[in-house]
Structure formats: structure tokens, C-alpha cells
Amino acid sequence: MASNSTHNEFHVFMLIAIMVSSMVATCAGSFYQDFDLTWGDNRAKIFNGGQLLSLSLDKVSGSGFKSKREYLFGRIDMQLKLVAGNSAGTVTAYYLSSQGPTHDEIDFEFLGNTSGDPYILHTNIFTQGKGNREQQFYLWFDPTRNFHTYSIIWKPQHIIFLVDNMPIRVFKNVESIGVPFPKNQPMRIYSSLWNADDWATRGGLVKTDWSKAPFTAYYRNFKATQFSTKSSLSSNSDAEWQINELDAYGRRRLRWVQKYFMIYNYCNDLKRFPQGVPVECSH
Numbered sequence: 001m002a003s004n005s006t007h008n009e010f011h012v013f014m015l016i017a018i019m020v021s022s023m024v025a026t027c028a029g030s031f032y033q034d035f036d037l038t039w040g041d042n043r044a045k046i047f048n049g050g051q052l053l054s055l056s057l058d059k060v061s062g063s064g065f066k067s068k069r070e071y072l073f074g075r076i077d078m079q080l081k082l083v084a085g086n087s088a089g090t091v092t093a094y095y096l097s098s099q100g101p102t103h104d105e106i107d108f109e110f111l112g113n114t115s116g117d118p119y120i121l122h123t124n125i126f127t128q129g130k131g132n133r134e135q136q137f138y139l140w141f142d143p144t145r146n147f148h149t150y151s152i153i154w155k156p157q158h159i160i161f162l163v164d165n166m167p168i169r170v171f172k173n174v175e176s177i178g179v180p181f182p183k184n185q186p187m188r189i190y191s192s193l194w195n196a197d198d199w200a201t202r203g204g205l206v207k208t209d210w211s212k213a214p215f216t217a218y219y220r221n222f223k224a225t226q227f228s229t230k231s232s233l234s235s236n237s238d239a240e241w242q243i244n245e246l247d248a249y250g251r252r253r254l255r256w257v258q259k260y261f262m263i264y265n266y267c268n269d270l271k272r273f274p275q276g277v278p279v280e281c282s283h
Contacts, residue, residue, distance in 0.1 A: 074187060123137075
């Protein structure tokens with residue numbers, strides 16, 4: 001019986017592996033292949049044979065890049081090492097976005113600070129041109145000392161933000177109660193390093209110290225895993241990958257981050273929403 005059981009388990013495992021491989025297409029190439037340097041002249045650079053990218057900011061200009069491809073659902077992973085030292089006034093933005101006045105957008109923004117103070121990780125989600133869904137976090141490590149992985153999982157039923165595979169935020173699809181969800185507009189990956197000292201650090205009280213310029217952030221190990229909505233799977237299996245969210249362990253980790261490291265949640269901002277918080281906050 002044991003050998004039959006093992007044999008059957010092996011076949012189940014292989015079947016699952018085949019199903020998963022048919023669902024996703026993973027792309028992990030070089031920055032030369034995957035991205036265009038879009039602005040900032042030589043402040044944006046690709047080196048190490050396409051395996052490393054840097055953006056710099058000085059008093060004249062910041063810099064940025066965008067992906068050559070558009071994505072509609074998938075998982076995007078990028079490792080970043082943020083501007084070290086006194087980064088007050090600077091913002092390193094890393095996000096997905098479509099174009100136009102009714103664009104969709106999924107944002108990571110890293111708000112710099114004076115030496116020794118923590119970065120603020122600012123997240124937001126735009127649907128059909130409307131944002132105002134900010135959540136902010138401190139990180140549980142120094143993001144300037146080493147590379148860390150920042151990920152977005154975008155599925156038809158939810159968006160999950162992750163830091164080093166730790167879920168920090170989930171935005172669910174609640175179109176059933178009239179809340180738009182980004183699901184129809186393909187998005188490109190963008191990143192930029194720019195001066196926002198009118199608001200980024202303590203609401204604009206701390207200005208950029210240009211004697212510390214140039215400010216530089218580094219990127220490596222980009223990977224895009226695109227979820228196919230036209231796979232050969234049965235409709236039941238296809239529906240399963242669309243709605244699969246966090247397991248019990250993931251939900252515990254999400255609660256840990258939100259309890260100890262979240263510093264702003266638009267859903268709790270009654271001053272901003274005196275008539276009541278947005279309807280998705282109750283789901």
C-alpha cells in the first residue's frame with residue numbers, strides 16, 4: 001500500500017507541476033532586454049552585462065526607466081538598494097501604470113529621510129484615474145545597506161504588495177459593491193528617482209541637502225511572471241489561480257506587518273473622510 005500511495009502522490013505532484021507551468025510564463029532577462037532608460041541623460045545606467053541598473057539624482061535632474069513590455073496580471077519582482085545616508089527630500093518610485101486620464105496604477109514609493117531615520121514606504125492604488133488609497137509603512141530593516149525584494153502580485157481578484165516575500169498589503173476586488181478594480185488596462189513597469197522635497201520628508205519640512213548629491217539607487221534581479229488568462233486549464237482550475245490569496249501563514253505575517261510597521265492607513269483617516277471612509281475599507 002505504501003508504494004502505491006507514494007506512486008499516486010508522485011503523479012499528483014507531477015500533474016500539479018504541469019498545471020502550474022502552463023499557467024505562468026516567467027521572464028528574467030537583462031535590463032538591456034527588458035527596459036528603456038527614459039529620462040535623466042547619463043544619470044540612468046545599465047552595467048554588469050545588463051544585470052545591474054542605477055538611477056541618480058542631482059540638482060539638475062533625476063532619472064527613470066520603464067519596461068519595454070506591458071503586463072496584464074502577474075507577479076513582478078525587483079530587488080532595490082535605496083539611496084544611502086541623508087536621502088531627505090528624495091523619492092524612489094517603483095510602480096506599474098497604464099496611460100491616459102483614466103489610468104490604473106500600483107505604487108511603491110520610498111520617501112527618503114535624514115541620516116539615521118527610517119525610510120517611509122508609501123503604497124497607493126489608482127483605478128480609472130482615481131487614487132487616494134495610501135498606506136504607509138516603516139521597514140523592519142535598513143533598505144540602504146543591502147538589496148531587498150519588492151514584489152507586486154496582480155490577479156483579477158486582488159493585488160498583494162510584498163517585501164522580501166512578506167505580504168504587507170492586500171487590495172481586494174470588490175467590484176460587486178461598486179469599487180473599480182484594475183483589470184482591463186495592461187501596465188508597464190516604471191521607476192524614477194526624483195526630488196520631492198516640497199512634501200516627501202515630514203510633509204516638506206526637511207529639504208534636500210544638495211551637498212550630498214548625487215543620490216543613487218540600485219536595481220537588480222528583475223523577474224516578471226505573467227499569469228495566462230488563456231491557459232489550457234479547465235475553467236475550475238483557472239478560477240482557482242485567480243482567487244487564490246494568502247494562506248494562514250501569509251495572513252499572520254500580514255497582520256504582524258500591519259500591527260507593528262504600518263504608520264498610515266487611509267481607511268482609518270476620519271479627518272480626511274468626514275462623511276465616512278471609502279466603501280472598500282469594510283471588506
